[in-house]
Amino acid sequence: MTKIIALDCDGVLLDYNLAYAKAWGRFSGAHPAERDPKAYWHIDRWDVERLAGERLAQFRVLFDEDFWTSVPPIAGAVEACLRLHDHGFELVCVSAIDEHFVGARLKNLRDHGFPIERVFGTGNQPGQQSPKAQVIDKIKPLAFVDDYLPYMRGIRSETHTALILRGPNGSPNIGPGLSAVSSTHADLAAFSEWWLAQA
Structure with a gap:
C-alpha cells in the first residue's frame, strides 16, 4: 500500500511571496520594499500599490507559464x-x-x-x-x-x-x-x- x-x-x-515581488519588479521597474516581513499575504508584505481596472489586468498578464515555472x-x-x-x-x-x-x-x-x-x-x-x-x-x-x-x-x-x-x-x-x-x-x-x- x-x-x-x-x-x-x-x-x-x-x-509565492518572493515570486510576487519579482513580478511586481517587472511590472513597475523596481523591486518593492518589504513593508512587513511577518505578513501572511503578499499584498501586505510588500510596499506595493493596490491595483484596479486596466492596470490590474496588465499586471495579471505577468502571471503566465514563465511565472509558474520560476517560483523559488x-x-x-x-x-x-x-x-x-x-x-x-x-x-x-x-x-x-x-x-x-x-x-x-x-x-x-x-x-x-x-x-x-x-x-x-x-x-x-x-x-x-x-x-x-x-x-x-x-x-x-x-x-x-x-x-x-x-x-x-x-x-x-x-x-x-x-x-x-x-x-x-x-x-x-x-x-x-x-x-x-x-x-x-x-x-x-x-x-x-x-x-x-x-x-
Missing part, C-alpha cells in the same frame, strides 16, 4: 521532502492553481529537485468545502499539509491535517477551525521532523 503525503505548494513548498523554493522544503521520500512516502502536490498551469507547476518543482511526480490543480472556487477536499478524498493520503486553514474544510478525519502557521500578521489561520486541525507546524521542515519521529 502506497504511503502518500499530499502537500500544498505556495507557502509550503514554494515561496521555501528554505528547507526540498530537504524536508527528500527526507520523507527516503522514508518511503510518495509525495504529491495538491495546489489551488488553474488546471492549465499544472504542467508548469510540476516543472517548477522538478527543476528545484523536489521528489514529486504528480500535481493536482483544483482551482480556487469559493464555497463551504475546500476545493481540495475532492482530490484528497480520491487519493486518500495519510497526511495533507497546507498553510491555509479554510482549505482544511471537508477533509475527512482519516487524513491527518497539518497546518503550516507562517506569516502571523493578517493570517487566516485563526479561530475555532484550528481545533479541527490534527497538528500545526512552523514550516514543512518542522512537519517532516515531527512526522518521521511519529513513524
Whole structure:
C-alpha cells in the first residue's frame, strides 16, 4: 500500500511571496520594499500599490507559464521532502492553481529537485468545502499539509491535517477551525521532523 503525503505548494513548498515581488519588479521597474516581513499575504508584505481596472489586468498578464515555472523554493522544503521520500512516502502536490498551469507547476518543482511526480490543480472556487477536499478524498493520503486553514474544510478525519502557521500578521489561520486541525507546524521542515519521529 502506497504511503502518500499530499502537500500544498505556495507557502509550503514554494515561496509565492518572493515570486510576487519579482513580478511586481517587472511590472513597475523596481523591486518593492518589504513593508512587513511577518505578513501572511503578499499584498501586505510588500510596499506595493493596490491595483484596479486596466492596470490590474496588465499586471495579471505577468502571471503566465514563465511565472509558474520560476517560483523559488521555501528554505528547507526540498530537504524536508527528500527526507520523507527516503522514508518511503510518495509525495504529491495538491495546489489551488488553474488546471492549465499544472504542467508548469510540476516543472517548477522538478527543476528545484523536489521528489514529486504528480500535481493536482483544483482551482480556487469559493464555497463551504475546500476545493481540495475532492482530490484528497480520491487519493486518500495519510497526511495533507497546507498553510491555509479554510482549505482544511471537508477533509475527512482519516487524513491527518497539518497546518503550516507562517506569516502571523493578517493570517487566516485563526479561530475555532484550528481545533479541527490534527497538528500545526512552523514550516514543512518542522512537519517532516515531527512526522518521521511519529513513524
